[in-house]
Amino acid sequence: MTIQTLNNHSTTKLYSSFSIDDLVQQVDCLIQNTFLEQTASSSVQNICIEAIKYHFDSPGQQVRAKTCLDACMKLAVEYDDMLILAAAAELLHNASLIHDDIQDDDEIRRGQPTVWKKYGVNIAICAGDLLLSTAYGMLAGYSKASLLPQLISTINKQARSAIEGQSLDVLFKNNPQLSLEQYLVIATQKSGALFSLPIELALVAAERSDCVELARKACANFAVGYQIADDLEDIVKDGAHHHVSQCVNIAYVLKELGYKNAQQQSAELCKQYLDQAIQNALLLPNNSGSMLVNLAENLKNKLSIH
Amino acid sequence: MTIQTLNNHSTTKLYSSFSIDDLVQQVDCLIQNTFLEQTASSSVQNICIEAIKYHFDSPGQQVRAKTCLDACMKLAVEYDDMLILAAAAELLHNASLIHDDIQDDDEIRRGQPTVWKKYGVNIAICAGDLLLSTAYGMLAGYSKASLLPQLISTINKQARSAIEGQSLDVLFKNNPQLSLEQYLVIATQKSGALFSLPIELALVAAERSDCVELARKACANFAVGYQIADDLEDIVKDGAHHHVSQCVNIAYVLKELGYKNAQQQSAELCKQYLDQAIQNALLLPNNSGSMLVNLAENLKNKLSIH
Numbered sequence: 001m002t003i004q005t006l007n008n009h010s011t012t013k014l015y016s017s018f019s020i021d022d023l024v025q026q027v028d029c030l031i032q033n034t035f036l037e038q039t040a041s042s043s044v045q046n047i048c049i050e051a052i053k054y055h056f057d058s059p060g061q062q063v064r065a066k067t068c069l070d071a072c073m074k075l076a077v078e079y080d081d082m083l084i085l086a087a088a089a090e091l092l093h094n095a096s097l098i099h100d101d102i103q104d105d106d107e108i109r110r111g112q113p114t115v116w117k118k119y120g121v122n123i124a125i126c127a128g129d130l131l132l133s134t135a136y137g138m139l140a141g142y143s144k145a146s147l148l149p150q151l152i153s154t155i156n157k158q159a160r161s162a163i164e165g166q167s168l169d170v171l172f173k174n175n176p177q178l179s180l181e182q183y184l185v186i187a188t189q190k191s192g193a194l195f196s197l198p199i200e201l202a203l204v205a206a207e208r209s210d211c212v213e214l215a216r217k218a219c220a221n222f223a224v225g226y227q228i229a230d231d232l233e234d235i236v237k238d239g240a241h242h243h244v245s246q247c248v249n250i251a252y253v254l255k256e257l258g259y260k261n262a263q264q265q266s267a268e269l270c271k272q273y274l275d276q277a278i279q280n281a282l283l284l285p286n287n288s289g290s291m292l293v294n295l296a297e298n299l300k301n302k303l304s305i306h
Numbered sequence: 307m308t309i310q311t312l313n314n315h316s317t318t319k320l321y322s323s324f325s326i327d328d329l330v331q332q333v334d335c336l337i338q339n340t341f342l343e344q345t346a347s348s349s350v351q352n353i354c355i356e357a358i359k360y361h362f363d364s365p366g367q368q369v370r371a372k373t374c375l376d377a378c379m380k381l382a383v384e385y386d387d388m389l390i391l392a393a394a395a396e397l398l399h400n401a402s403l404i405h406d407d408i409q410d411d412d413e414i415r416r417g418q419p420t421v422w423k424k425y426g427v428n429i430a431i432c433a434g435d436l437l438l439s440t441a442y443g444m445l446a447g448y449s450k451a452s453l454l455p456q457l458i459s460t461i462n463k464q465a466r467s468a469i470e471g472q473s474l475d476v477l478f479k480n481n482p483q484l485s486l487e488q489y490l491v492i493a494t495q496k497s498g499a500l501f502s503l504p505i506e507l508a509l510v511a512a513e514r515s516d517c518v519e520l521a522r523k524a525c526a527n528f529a530v531g532y533q534i535a536d537d538l539e540d541i542v543k544d545g546a547h548h549h550v551s552q553c554v555n556i557a558y559v560l561k562e563l564g565y566k567n568a569q570q571q572s573a574e575l576c577k578q579y580l581d582q583a584i585q586n587a588l589l590l591p592n593n594s595g596s597m598l599v600n601l602a603e604n605l606k607n608k609l610s611i612h
Contacts (some may be wrong), residue, residue: 047477048469048473095435099431099435103431121408122476123476125405126405126409126472126476129434130465130470132435132439133442133461133462133465133469136442136461136462137458137459137461137463139455139458140455140456141455145455146451148454148455148458149447149451149454150446152442152454152458153446156439156440156442156446157443159435159436159443160436160439163435163436164355166432167353167429167432168353170426170428
């Protein structure tokens with residue numbers, strides 16, 4: 001049964017008994033079980049595993065797992081494989097969060113102290129490393145070995161993009177001399193890569209890698225919109241304080257470029273990118289970009305409220 | 307052609323025109339080419355890639371690449387696959403070095419400033435992450451997809467062991483209350499895993515995974531011997547200074563346990579572990595553990611000189 005012969009109706013029926021929330025729970029179980037296994041040489045729980053479990057006590061919205069599950073369902077990817085791919089995407093994202101929090105000196109994540117704040121920087125480095133490794137490790141259970149080369153290179157490509165984006169972000173922190181082009185590169189590499197990965201994995205699994213480039217484009221546009229919206233929220237939160245100007249922020253970038261009403265211009269730019277993301281995502285096969293469309297619509301609505 | 311039908315003579319002939327040093331150069335090229343490719347979105351070399359190239363300017367002895375190449379040659383693994391596996395093992399080891407240097411506050415590696423010392427901790431975190439990801443990424447080029455699940459889980463298992471070992475090491479730093487058992491667990495997990503990985507990958511590639519456990523045992527014993535020898539060298543270097551007692555060191559562990567001549571006892575213990583490693587390694591098929599045997603013999607000789 002190839003995906004090309006399925007229409008939306010029949011693929012939906014295949015999974016009709018599962019809600020996305022049920023499936024996300026299954027992904028959580030898969031991740032938890034991985035870290036339950038003790039290593040042979042030790043009967044005590046390793047401190048790094050403890051830190052990982054602590055991190056996942058507040059799992060966040062699990063947007064990347066949900067995006068992957070939704071795309072996999074639409075594309076009729078096999079049940080076990082779907083969970084594996086969603087887990088891989090979620091693990092990679094959480095690896096990046098734990099390391100980003102060290103780099104950004106962030107003390108709170110999802111309402112609790114960050115891993116480095118609770119366990120120290122050194123254990124947090126180990127915890128992020130182990131999540132990154134485990135993301136790939138998940139693929140060992142994938143049912144179709146013939147697809148593994150492409151799945152591996154998809155993860156590696158987007159992980160590299162995210163890491164390079166984060167490196168640029170680190171480089172430009174406390175340096176407000178950032179061009180608009182550089183801002184767009186950072187947002188696309190850093191956030192776009194890990195938004196795109198879950199959809200790309202679903203497309204590769206469904207042997208629709210011809211659409212991977214389109215998913216990447218959709219997510220690059222979404223990531224820029226997302227980043228601008230996040231920056232605008234920071235400005236609202238920050239109020240009159242000057243803190244924002246020390247960080248990478250679109251309003252600051254546009255102001256430097258001579259824009260009079262940089263905040264309004266930023267909101268306009270944000271909308272344009274989100275609209276473009278929606279247009280791209282709607283072209284993905286079997287409505288597999290529908291979760292991305294919803295995310296973009298929600299962001300647009302939020303924007304008009306501010 | 308299966309490996310079982312080959313004797314040492316014929317496998318050696320297959321690669322007769324290559325020396326290990328020639329092959330290591332090919333592995334270097336493979337690694338360098340991976341980081342030469344620019345990402346699509348940027349024409350400038352990313353700072354993280356710059357840091358990685360800087361790190362590899364002093365490549366070290368490349369023991370893990372050599373161990374892998376030697377075992378692969380003995381086991382008649384295909385040429386391209388052999389380079390891929392050696393590169394993966396070497397990348398993973400170097401990822402661990404870059405992160406370990408941050409964690410251990412080490413400022414010099416292979417005679418030059420460590421990556422974190424030159425580029426800052428945040429870029430060094432990114433550089434280690436990218437090497438870790440690229441180790442797995444190498445597998446995308448592997449010729450036999452059917453072996454990928456086992457190769458992936460082999461890397462993941464040993465990466466996890468190394469990360470857990472490093473976490474314990476971090477935990478016990480500046481805490482001299484370390485039992486002999488804990489000392490052995492740390493040495494086995496931290497160093498043993500990444501010594502064993504190159505041989506394990508060769509065995510899996512040659513469809514001799516029945517011998518993976520033996521390789522692991524040999525390398526666990528070797529790692530303990532290696533760690534004790536390293537500790538003894540630290541004592542010689544450190545002379546009368548008290549610095550050693552703040553670090554995990556076998557002589558200190560034995561002294562705490564009431565041994566009178568802890569340094570000599572440590573040397574005895576070291577020899578025992580190295581002998582055991584040699585015994586195990588000699589049992590590996592087609593002489594695939596010969597490089598490990600040499601390493602252990604060299605360490606024993608060095609020990610008797612001190």
